[in-house]
Amino acid sequence: MTFAPENNNKFDAVAPTADGGFIALGSTLAEKYGGSESLLLVKTDGRGNETWTVTMPEIAPASVAETDDGGYIIGAYNMSTTVVDQDFNYQGSSFLIRTNAAGEEEWRQVIPGMKVSSVEETADGGYAAIGWLWNPPESENETTAVIVKTDGDGTPAWNRTFPGISANVGTVTADGGYVLGGTKSPFTYDIGDAFLIRLDADGNTLWHENYQVPVIFDVKETDDGRFVYAGNYWYGLVDGDGKEVWLRNMEGLTGYAVELRPSGGYVVAGTDARSGEGFVFGTDGDGTILWDTAFTATGIYGAASAPGGYTLAGIRFLSPDTSAAWLAGITEAVSPAPTAAPGFGAAAAGAALLLLLAGRRRRG
Template structure:
């Protein structure tokens, strides 16, 4: 048996294994660098340029080590040692991040531990086999004809040495099969599932719950369920019913270790079980910087997330992103509704820069189909911005906009004639009628309700509380004066749902909710003993069954 040849073959196998691992790592980081500048570094979330530099650096280091190993194969021991250091650094970085995000429930990434063990095994195996074939060279140089006296005892000793070499090689080969066989299979099996865990452990690691508490309260004020979730918000949240009787919640959240808020969408079933939970950082979208969520709409078996700057994301029922669209006019979305065909209507304002450099605000209405493509769009100077929309029972669009009569480019230039304008359009974008309410005479529109009988109830405040009833052509059928409420004579206030909280004994908080129609609800949220610190209520969302989703968190 040619021991030297076998030993060198094993050493060559080590060489190719290490080269393959380095190239594998380089390709992974290059792939992530190209598609998603998002990474974690010792427990800190990184987005944008810093994440891109980190990913490129990891790719460059792995590529450089692979190049030097290919160029100088005889330096495998040195390069294997450098690889152990490189993968060890990545392992420690990942372990710190995982332990921070999991609260100590998870310690490290098994995949990265393997990437440290494989070069270590290669280095040990190389040092063993290189010693074997060097010893074999020494034996050959001392054979007859080389100037050394070779005795019978020497021949026997050489034969014994050869048998020992064969035994050592057999042990090394067995170790290789036992150690590297499962590792190679595991690496192949874990490739796709672990790709993100190297760069973004937050996706693969179960983040601990407990930063926020979602409480479902029914119409009678009884708490139906409570579910703690990781992360905390503090800004606007929106809720819509899911198609299976649960709820979808969306908002901007801070997660553990993140520097910036990210868009987050969660699905709860009717018992409060968290079905899926996704979040989108800033880096996946080059078109915009997600800051404020405006609406969350159920749209034909799917869900549409609308941001304030006109950026729209469509999710399927499993939370997977189907597509995203951006409507860039320097727009501001104020309101939106779902349409019967799975599309949606956006209303708000479009800001256009005028000849003198100042921005002119035009009313903006956009109709999009189920794929987010623009069906039609209107930018109107007759009204400066639109703030609410509704769909009438007969299938027409109703939009409430503000018509300010102070722009010289608009026919109406008398400020005293400014006021709210309700316009009706068909689904093709054709105007059907317009009805104006002059602010100094009628006040400001704060509610517009189409009824099943074809009429429309319009509520205004500013000159007291008033209700107008319109027919399906926009004509005023009836005008009523309603009992005044606080600030009923203020033209500056548009009503929204408001709430007040009061801490009670026994880890309880009383919540008083005031609806737009003047009705009030009072209920109590009681916190579990292990979550009693989640007492700061930062948002109350009405639900379609007359109840509320109440979101609480720790004090920040």
């Protein structure tokens, strides 16, 4: 399905909802260059048909999740850039926004100086917001990774900071702790800059490991307490202590999302940095690719597990000057065979994917 309330639109994240549908978060721009960005929140049924749409002006999207009571928690931010003595000065704030099941805003909390990457509900009914702080010009480090733990009203209870790095993703672990992932700098990704940090429920560091990859964009905990991640050109698996189990190269593909396969193994989705095409592939437990496919004129930035398959979220390019926010549902082949290494074309052998959600919807 495509959603186009303005000339330029995209989805950055998608999450399943308890009613079998999805909540998708993205942005919309009336003007491609110099226009004001508005947050786009769309609730759909299980086949991607719109239930309702909400826009929030002057903020950019980061993450969304359904809460235990059927509402939604949104991470969003705004940012400005100034140049002082040839140094770039980044300023902005993050927002934790709580809505009810109909998308109506109930409260909004501001976290000054933070660029939020992800937010999740915690077992005590509060929230964990993860991202980074912009450091002033001439600071020793460009950014400082941060996790902010709040109560149920979004009021900060505690925070932990990690100088010299930036967190692109975070998740609440099965034991009530947290894992943060990211890179040394949000501007330059170099081999060895990627990291994972594991914290206990009180925010104490259990371990901090770096890996020989540039950046981590998504991480998921596995059923046996390990962690699978995806980023620029690599995806990997580490054990519960952060020690590498295996690492696989993706040959120019950027993995923005990783999910667990119900039958074992993993799904990685993202965008080819060379062609701009979206991709998705499934692996076995050792990271060997079993099926894969690509999507022309489409970039993929988010993914979620769904009954019988997966839902992908991103952008569909309609013309050089227009784009639509895009959702698609896929299911994988029953008995896929291993395929060659990534770098596949529009429909690689062995993919056997069925697009469940198709068509185009335009509004406005």
